[in-house]
Amino acid sequence: MEKIQINVPRTITFVKANNTKLNNSLHVQYHRKQYDLVMAVDKTKLKLPADLPEKWNTGITYETKIDQHSALSADTAKLKKKDAERKDQLIHIFLTIRAQERSHKEDVRDAALRLAATLHPYEKIYKLPYEMESGRLLSMEDDIKTMTAEITALGLADAFENLKKINTEFEALHVRRRTGDADGKLPQAVEIRPQTDAAFDAVCQYIQAAYLSAASDDDRALIDQLVDRMNQTSRDFKTMQRSLTASHRKDNKKKPGEKKKPRKKPDDGPDIRLPEDGNQPKKPEGGGGGKQPETPKPGGAGEGKKPETPQPGSAGTGGTGGTGGGGPEIHLPEE
Structure with a gap:
């Protein structure tokens, strides 16, 4: 070919x-x-x-x-970290004041009470938006200018100075991010x-x-x-x-040892609970060590005798007169 x-x-x-x-x-x-x-x-x-x-x-x-x-925009992460720092510093200051309100030293206790009364409006400002929190911190700086003695008595001078430093750094980051967004004006990557x-x-x-x-x-x-x-x-x-x-x-995989969440029952399904072992009916007591009573065989003892009809209330009935003579004692399960 x-x-x-x-x-x-x-x-x-x-x-x-x-x-x-x-x-x-x-x-x-x-x-x-x-x-x-x-x-x-x-x-x-x-x-x-x-x-x-x-x-x-x-x-x-x-x-x-x-x-x-x-x-x-990585400044956003730095901004959040710096905000967490000033929140921690604020909480430290107010916890210290609260603890010193119970000081055994009268002058320290009085200083703590006076400082707490002045700074009470600022106690939860870390929950406010960034701009509002920064503004309230500047206002607080003005309020504590007349309370140098109280701050010194509680040993908080360094804490307040550090809070001021953190707030200044936070504001610098905040301004840089804001102006960067305004100056960018770039097309979107998409x-x-x-x-x-x-x-x-x-x-x-x-x-x-x-x-x-x-x-x-x-x-x-x-x-x-x-x-x-x-x-x-x-x-x-x-x-x-x-x-x-x-x-x-790999980072998003479920960590080993984490338990699966229990499956919820259907809302329209019945709530069925099986009885626990401790709530099972007890076995008959007496002769035979818990064996079931034997059924008389035809032709056995007593065959041919007509059974007596028990009177109401007498032994052997299922009424209120007591338990049956030869029947097993049955215990109903408790609720």
């Missing part, structure tokens, strides 16, 4: 990095790495339009700013990311076309090397994303 071989031109393919699954930081870093690889090659060899790399870089620049802005991806896809298509129309084997080898490096970059970022996903899943 004759062998037939069709010489089909070799093509190149790109490995996809699942861009939509990359978080913002990885997404912009991925594009930056790919951009650097492409820009290191002569653009005339790749036959890229002059403005395409610029458009791609515009998307990367915006994403970089968005990522930096989201890093600025808006710019698809455009950056589209520019990258266009670059890849031009590179594929350049490979097919390459003027020499050297140009083709150059593009081959570029695509290999770009594909390796995609694989690396896919691995990073998988590692992050696996780490999140």
Whole structure:
């Protein structure tokens, strides 16, 4: 049989990095790495339009700013931590005052009572919104200016000074976050990311076309090397994303030793409770050690005798006159 071989031109393919699954930081870093690889090659060899790399870089620049802005929002975590610090300091101050109200030293006790009366309106201000709490703390600073002696008597001078320091640091963080939000005015990541991806896809298509129309084997080898490096970059970022996903899943797994929640009964089902062993009817007492009374066999003792009809109230009836002579003593279970 004759062998037939069709010489089909070799093509190149790109490995996809699942861009939509990359978080913002990885997404912009991925594009930056790919951009650097492409820009290191002569653009005339790749036959890229002059403005395409610029458009791609515009998307990367915006994403970089968005990522930096989201890093600025890390101040939110610092803000919460600083707010917790001033709450703890406030609680420490008021617990100390409350404890010293019962001091055996009269001067300390009186100082605590005077300070408690003055600061009573501020006792729960840590529950207020940030701005209101900061304002009330500044008001409290004014109120305690005339109570230096009482504060010194209770040993709270350092605590009040530290509270003032914490509140100043909190306000600095709060202002920085607020002004950062106002100055940002950046597009959302969900808006710019698809455009950056589209520019990258266009670059890849031009590179594929350049490979097919390459003027020499050297140009083709150059593009081959570029695509290999770009594909390796995609694989690396896919691995990073998988590692992050696996780490999140591991953190969200139920810890060992956690008990399953009991299944709830259907609301319309009957509430059925089985009796416990201690509430079971007792077995008959007397001869036989708990054996069941035997049923007289036909032809046995007393056969042929007509049983006497017991009178109401007499022994042997099921009435109120007592227990039956030969029957077992039956105890009803208690409620």
